[in-house]
Amino acid sequence: MDVRYQPQSVEEKWQRRWREADTFAVGEDASRPKYYVLEMFPYPSGRIHMGHVRNYTIGDVVARYKRMRGFNVLHPMGWDAFGMPAENAAIQHGVHPSKWTRENIAYMKGQLQRMGFSYDWSRELATCDPSYYRWEQWLFLKMLEQDLVYRRETAVNWCDTCQTVLANEQVEQGACWRCGDVVVEKELPGWFFRITRYADELLDWTDRLPGWPPQVLTMQRNWIGKSVGAEVAFPLDGRDGEIRVFTTRPDTLYGVTFMSLAAEHPLVPELVRGTGREAEVLAFVDRVRRQDKAERTADDYEKEGVFTGAYCVNQLTGERVPIYVANFVLMEYGTGAVMAVPAHDQRDFEFARRYDLPVTVVIEPDGGSLDPAAMTEAYVAPGRMVRSGPFDGLPNRDGIERVIAYLEERGFGKRAVHYRLRDWGISRQRYWGAPIPVIHCPACGVVPVPEADLPVVLPEDVAFPEGRVLPLAEIPEFYETSCPRCTGPARRETDTMDTFVESSWYFARYACADFQAGMLDRARTEYWMPVDQYIGGIEHAVLHLLYSRFYTKVLRDLGLVAVDEPFTNLLTQGMVCMETQRCPEHGWLLPDEVADGACTRCGAPAEAGRVEKMSKSKKNVVDPEGLVARYGADTARLFSLFAAPPEKDLEWSEEGVEGAYRFLRRVWRLVADHRDWLPGTEPFAGGAPDGPARDLRRKVHDTIRRVTADIEERFHFNTAIAAAMELLNALAGFSPADEPGRQAFREGVEALLKVLHPMVPHITEELWEILGEQTPLADTPWPGWDEAALVRDEITVVVQVNGKVRGRVQVPAGADGGAVRAVAEADPNVARHLEGKTVVKAVYVPGRLLNLVVR
């Protein structure tokens, strides 16, 4: 063997072996328990970054560990291949999105393979392949049949110059991020998934996902935002019609003093007609509607409104209620109208004070009273109802139910539930996405594309004009078609689907990626689903994870999968961070633009900034490829795992990487230094050695126990590695003097390689082979520990006097409290602290600690 550790050649050798032997290809096997571990698939942006390295290393350790534990492990990888960066590349560099994407995939696949991840590459999929999205289109048709998809007009951000819809994140201060032109709100028809039909189920199951981080579940609950209350009708005064409001506080209905409508409320133009206030109100409405979202949700957005001149009637009191238009009322939530109770709602209170509107108190604290004129804020705490007709004196909590019943009896309103969750708009006026499979016929209306005609293939053989991509709406060869129903001329839908749709079911497709006869092969998805362990970034806490849960329930209801939830356990790993460096002259600096604390270009001292998430814009990035070229994949993996537990942020450090590399070199040398006899020595197998060999064996078995617990119970690889480092230190300091010693040493080396293998698979396989083993570590069972080897004859007990450590004593392992105390009191230092005092109490924690309480 080479006495020097050469990661490059070792890693290439084992990567080749795994590839040639199809080591990680799996099929269904009813005789073994399955384990499905999945990392969120990447967008093929061009190169992998450290976030990928970390995410995929964590997943790989889990996969390899479970494999050694005897599970039939599914560990697939693929590409979230549709999306805007491909179109931007086309605009900027004139490369076709398809070519750009496929080249990126090829390159990144090479990078992932170079990391030594144990993927079953035979299941690889790319969402931009028609063989993938054809099933997404098929499902769209099924959902259409179930009325889970519908089409409606919706307001979108539109850039006239670029002729496209922009996502909210692409609107910067009301202007297009690309051309800087003003973005306008535009009503456009679009397709929606009826996720709200599953709102209750999605919410209920958040209580049945114990394997998910609580904060993710909380975020999802907030996102769904269920509120229970009542819908109440307020008839218009002096004319037909009514305003319906949703309220969670029916107990405050007697305190309504005005009504607030959203600027977008359809009743507004009608209400103001002929009131003489028309011009003023419509000007206000226009002004509010023109403000962009950022402005309307800003911190300091002032509550403003205007009186319409119209009134409605509170049917509980018979009072006339003035109707206002207010800028803080949202059309998208509830009914777009809010009954205002200034005494008990802070926003209404502020509004009432500003426009000098009456405040009527209808809830008072027990034993107290409130003076509307003296109030400086709304009273929102519980209390008893007053000025509320038949409900006076009732605790307001009970009042909620009673008022609802009263409203229902009289037909004034009804119990109602509202959600913050909206239906999922999936239409994108984009080129690089999955076409929506419907046809618009002037005679028949919207006609689904017949199943037999799927997939509706995205035309890839098109030439783009300079500087922009071509939406499908500008490609006649695509959209000109005939109606499947009446055969007359018709137009294809030119919207493509949101890319979140592809990522909402890829995990199920991995179970049967080659299935041609349908979307999912029921037998195989039943074997593999659900995903036992899903791993990815916290940034997907709501959207991707909520959409995937929704889609899983749709697939279940269509009989395609048998599970209610896609991911049993979820691990959200922290970000990879690094210190930023800045030069007064040249701005942010890359790590290698700094030498000895100075900018390499001008020599000015570099200012160290805060530790932040690695990002290209701040230049605090380390390229995995350079790292692997210099240290090898095992070092990159080891450091990613060692620097922090997976759920926490990881601070990158060059010195830390050096440390990881140094450790692997020591492991290598441990075998190299003893290569003349190690291969010919059997591991220790029975009997009880004495002295150093026995101590070494105890360390070996204790390490196995600790590493197993750290991985099994909480994926704390950092402490698992620390334990392995301790074992290495013990082995390196051990001189095998006799045959039992050599056998114990060999046993220890084997254990070290086994427990490290999931984390650093290449070096451990190589050293394992050098030991003379025939079966690769990948196919070797995870080691168990021998309780007998852990047994000690003598133990150390800490002795405290009044809670302070005053000594430690050696006692026989089975010694009882009395015996320990006798030994302890004989200890000179302990005796010194007991002198002249009386022991009033002795607390003995068996095998660990004795505390003598003295006075």
Add this chain to the structure above:
RNA sequence: GCGAGAGUGGCGGAACUGGCAGACGCACUGGACUUAGGAUCCAGCGGGUGACACCGUGGGGGUUCGAGUCCCCCCUCUCGCACCA
């Protein structure tokens, strides 16, 4: 504002149900081997002291024989949501 999480040596981080605070690594210091070393090995490394004592887990209080860990109040930071009626 609301919700969640976190504050431990010079640094990253350990300490499972209250029981030796600082495992492991980095950095640093001293030494050995060396033509040399940024390789390797040995030793040291919270503050304090000559050595003890003593002080130390953001701050203050409490429970307990014993608190980084449990309870109350406060401070700081990070993340998420933010007019949701």
